[in-house]
Amino acid sequence: MSGDCLDLLVNGRLTVLGRIASASNLTVACEVTDGERTEQCVYKPIRGEEPLWDFPDGTLAGREVASYLVSEELGWGLIPETGLRATGPDDIDLGPGMVQRWIHQREDGRSDREDQELDPVDVVPEGAVPAGYRGVLHAYDPRGDAVVLVHADTDRLRRLAVLDVVLNNADRKGGHILVDTDGRLFGIDHGICLHADDKLRTILWGWAGGEVPAAEAADLARLVTVLDDENAALRVRLSSLITTSEIDALRRRAARLADDGGMPLPPEARAIPWPPF
Numbered sequence: 176m177s178g179d180c181l182d183l184l185v186n187g188r189l190t191v192l193g194r195i196a197s198a199s200n201l202t203v204a205c206e207v208t209d210g211e212r213t214e215q216c217v218y219k220p221i222r223g224e225e226p227l228w229d230f231p232d233g234t235l236a237g238r239e240v241a242s243y244l245v246s247e248e249l250g251w252g253l254i255p256e257t258g259l260r261a262t263g264p265d266d267i268d269l270g271p272g273m274v275q276r277w278i279h280q281r282e283d284g285r286s287d288r289e290d291q292e293l294d295p296v297d298v299v300p301e302g303a304v305p306a307g308y309r310g311v312l313h314a315y316d317p318r319g320d321a322v323v324l325v326h327a328d329t330d331r332l333r334r335l336a337v338l339d340v341v342l343n344n345a346d347r348k349g350g351h352i353l354v355d356t357d358g359r360l361f362g363i364d365h366g367i368c369l370h371a372d373d374k375l376r377t378i379l380w381g382w383a384g385g386e387v388p389a390a391e392a393a394d395l396a397r398l399v400t401v402l403d404d405e406n407a408a409l410r411v412r413l414s415s416l417i418t419t420s421e422i423d424a425l426r427r428r429a430a431r432l433a434d435d436g437g438m439p440l441p442p443e444a445r446a447i448p449w450p451p452f
């Protein structure tokens with residue numbers, strides 16, 4: 176249950192498993208336990224955040240937690256449990272930071288893979304976009320062969336694309352979409368979301384200009400009602416994580432999508448994060 180898991184993440188004892196070298200900020204893989212239950216998680220200390228000129232307010236950790244709260248309010252469960260902790264692991268306590276449940280992925284990258292199943296975001300040769308996929312970008316690989324960046328055409332990934340528009344996600348790369356061992360898809364790394372200005376940068380453009388599905392539109396309409404209530408728990412929590420103008424912008428984006436403003440079209444510049452994975 177997500178409430179129990181959050182409590183464990185925020186109040187349990189953390190121990191370091193290792194630093195994630197590929198991360199752009201300080202990201203530490205940890206184990207968290209209360210003596211009875213144990214989970215793996217990431218810990219991103221606020222102290223390890225590189226300052227970003229275009230995100231001067233608040234913290235990246237706060238934006239990750241705010242994004243999780245929005246996903247939960249919508250009932251979409253697309254972001255693993257994410258909370259703020261006052262302290263880090265005993266051995267390298269770097270102070271307050273965000274913690275997020277670790278998504279255990281399928282054994283991928285095996286050389287003996289028989290299924291040859293594509294990832295939710297992948298690259299295929301030009302002209303070979305398989306059924307169930309949408310092509311989003313034509314390019315040349317390092318050998319000069321024509322390729323297409325594709326993503327899966329599933330309801331859950333489409334819902335993540337809608338969430339990214341609501342969150343104004345400035346960095347939805349392929350590597351930030353994980354599939355757990357049960358085949359459930361999640362989005363991670365929401366440190367540069369929720370800015371008041373339009374900053375959507377994503378590889379999930381396969382539904383651009385299309386309709387927002389009715390179920391998602393109804394959930395978004397509910398979110399708007401909640402955000403209109405000054406005393407709603409979500410609004411109160413968001414106020415401690417992002418600015419008032421960012422909350423107002425979140426409400427505007429949700430309302431536009433709920434009233435079927437449709438899925439946005441890619442902007443002329445900087446539509447795709449680079450590298451895309």
Ligand SMILES: Nc1ncnc2c1ncn2[C@@H]1O[C@H](COP(=O)(O)OP(=O)(O)O)[C@@H](O)[C@H]1O
Pocket residue numbers: 195197198199200201202217255275276277278279350351353363364365366
């Ligand atoms: N909740 C998670 N579950 C599984 N792996 C994760 C999770 N969060 C991060 N990772 C792994 O750590 C890497 C770096 O994390 P990320 O959130 O992208 O950090 P940064 O903010 O520094 O870019 C990810 O690419 C992914 O491989």
Ligand SMILES: [Mg+2]
Pocket residue numbers: 198199351364
């Ligand atoms: Mg990242």
